[in-house]
Amino acid sequence: MLFNSAAFLAFFGLVLIVQGSRLPWSYRKFFLLLSSYFFYAAWNPPFVLLLWFSTLVDYFVGLAIFRTPESQRRRRKVLLVLSLIANLGLLGYFKYGLFAIENGKALASLLGWNFEPTLVSIVLPVGISFYTFQTISYTLDIYNGRIQKARSFLDYALYVTFFPQLVAGPIVRSEEFLPQCREESRVSGETMGLGLFVLTLGLFQKVVLADLFLAPVSDAVFGGRYSANVLNHTTGMLAFAGQILFDFSGYTNCAIGAALCLGFRLPVNFNSPYAAVGLRDFWRRWHITLSSWLRDYLYIPLGGSRQGAIRMVAALFITMLLGGLWHGASWNFVIWGALHGFFLIAERWLRQNKEPVQSVRAKKWTAFFTFLIVSFAWIFFRSSDLPAAMRFLGGLIELNLEGTNLKGYEVLGIFLFTWFMLRWQWKWRDKDLQSALAEWGPARRILIWLFIILFLILIRGGEGNAFIYFQF
Numbered sequence: 500m501l502f503n504s505a506a507f508l509a510f511f512g513l514v515l516i517v518q519g520s521r522l523p524w525s526y527r528k529f530f531l532l533l534s535s536y537f538f539y540a541a542w543n544p545p546f547v548l549l550l551w552f553s554t555l556v557d558y559f560v561g562l563a564i565f566r567t568p569e570s571q572r573r574r575r576k577v578l579l580v581l582s583l584i585a586n587l588g589l590l591g592y593f594k595y596g597l598f599a600i601e602n603g604k605a606l607a608s609l610l611g612w613n614f615e616p617t618l619v620s621i622v623l624p625v626g627i628s629f630y631t632f633q634t635i636s637y638t639l640d641i642y643n644g645r646i647q648k649a650r651s652f653l654d655y656a657l658y659v660t661f662f663p664q665l666v667a668g669p670i671v672r673s674e675e676f677l678p679q680c681r682e683e684s685r686v687s688g689e690t691m692g693l694g695l696f697v698l699t700l701g702l703f704q705k706v707v708l709a710d711l712f713l714a715p716v717s718d719a720v721f722g723g724r725y726s727a728n729v730l731n732h733t734t735g736m737l738a739f740a741g742q743i744l745f746d747f748s749g750y751t752n753c754a755i756g757a758a759l760c761l762g763f764r765l766p767v768n769f770n771s772p773y774a775a776v777g778l779r780d781f782w783r784r785w786h787i788t789l790s791s792w793l794r795d796y797l798y799i800p801l802g803g804s805r806q807g808a809i810r811m812v813a814a815l816f817i818t819m820l821l822g823g824l825w826h827g828a829s830w831n832f833v834i835w836g837a838l839h840g841f842f843l844i845a846e847r848w849l850r851q852n853k854e855p856v857q858s859v860r861a862k863k864w865t866a867f868f869t870f871l872i873v874s875f876a877w878i879f880f881r882s883s884d885l886p887a888a889m890r891f892l893g894g895l896i897e898l899n900l901e902g903t904n905l906k907g908y909e910v911l912g913i914f915l916f917t918w919f920m921l922r923w924q925w926k927w928r929d930k931d932l933q934s935a936l937a938e939w940g941p942a943r944r945i946l947i948w949l950f951i952i953l954f955l956i957l958i959r960g961g962e963g964n965a966f967i968y969f970q971f
Contacts, residue, residue, distance in 0.1 A: 502753040524683035535662035546624040557634040565648040582638040598828030626666030654680040663757040669768040670788040684762040698756030704749030713742040726902030727894030740874040774928035816840040835879040
């Protein structure tokens with residue numbers, strides 16, 4: 500069930516009615532849990548079993564770790580390993596099973612071995628990367644003594660399954676969500692209005708900016724429908740840079756807005772990432788909940804920056820490599836993660852050997868250069884496979900403009916849109932969305948909200964494409 504569908508509007512309307520009723524809080528939480536299962540089952544009902552499995556394993560393992568005293572370290576470690584094997588095993592099979600078999604077959608062939616495994620069709624459950632990371636973080640946080648166990652199984656199950664962020668994040672920590680389950684929270688009119696505005700804004704970002712304006716150019720260029728030259732491929736690269744931003748941040752805003760309407764607050768996941776001054780700053784602004792998860796549960800345990808330069812470089816590179824692989828079972832994602840790892844390491848070296856950027860003008864130029872680096876790396880993220888990515892890179896240095904090219908207004912439109920997007924991101928780089936909207940005031944928000952709704956109705960944007968991050 501997509502946020503940009505008529506089915507979701509009907510579903511969400513019913514959920515709002517029940518959540519706004521006078522039923523006891525425990526009843527409404529239970530209804531919200533059932534609604535979340537229904538929302539997830541709309542894609543593929545059998546995959547709800549995987550969601551139940553992950554929920555049950557980490558709830559009871561977390562409970563057992565919490566009840567095991569610190570003196571019994573061996574037992575606590577065994578329980579933690581059990582959780583990791585269950586979750587990562589599930590993720591590994593569904594997401595990386597075929598990738599491992601295909602690469603094992605290629606390696607065996609290279610070594611002259613006869614390896615012909617039976618290939619089976621594996622369907623990737625939607626959102627498995629997101630809810631698996633949430634359940635793992637819960638168990639790890641209990642093991643490390645950062646949190647208490649969930650007060651009830653109902654609260655924990657709702658934490659794992661809460662439908663606004665279930666299939667594409669934000670990746671929520673238990674200490675952020677579980678306290679909101681303990682006491683009833685009535686939604687005020689102002690909060691409801693803000694939630695509906697953010698939800699509608701997210702739909703506008705997805706349906707209008709990402710799908711209607713940017714996707715046609717991006718898909719056509721990356722799909723090879725135009726000649727491979729610097730003009731077409733630069734335009735396609737910029738189009739995809741905008742598309743993935745508004746597609747993913749659009750989903751995040753839909754999730755945050757829907758949660759607000761239900762009385763829950765989700766963490767900010769984007770904060771003007773294309774106004775980042777450097778790659779380190781970029782990862783503090785792009786997919787914030789994933790980057791902070793990788794930092795806390797991978798980079799720091801690997802040594803972080805506390806155990807010397809060599810250990811830091813290794814930890815950073817491994818973290819970004821696995822962060823790339825998290826996005827998909829493809830060498831393109833591995834290369835994408837490796838590129839970001841290399842850029843981050845190079846940036847750290849430059850910062851140690853060069854005076855930091857001070858002037859506003861220098862920061863703007865650094866932000867623009869950062870955007871170009873990020874956009875370049877997106878080529879591997881977007882391309883269907885490695886040969887396609889290499890062909891695209893070849894087109895970036897091809898100056899021959901003969902053949903089939905994008906129309907002039909398409910090129911001009913993408914470049915102007917990119918310029919406007921970067922200026923807008925820079926203007927709001929020090930404020931998150933909710934803070935910025937609060938400054939606008941109710942009257943201004945209502946006018947903009949009505950305009951967006953009218954625009955969505957006029958373009959008939961009820962049924963649309965799936966969000967890009969659903970595949971992860």
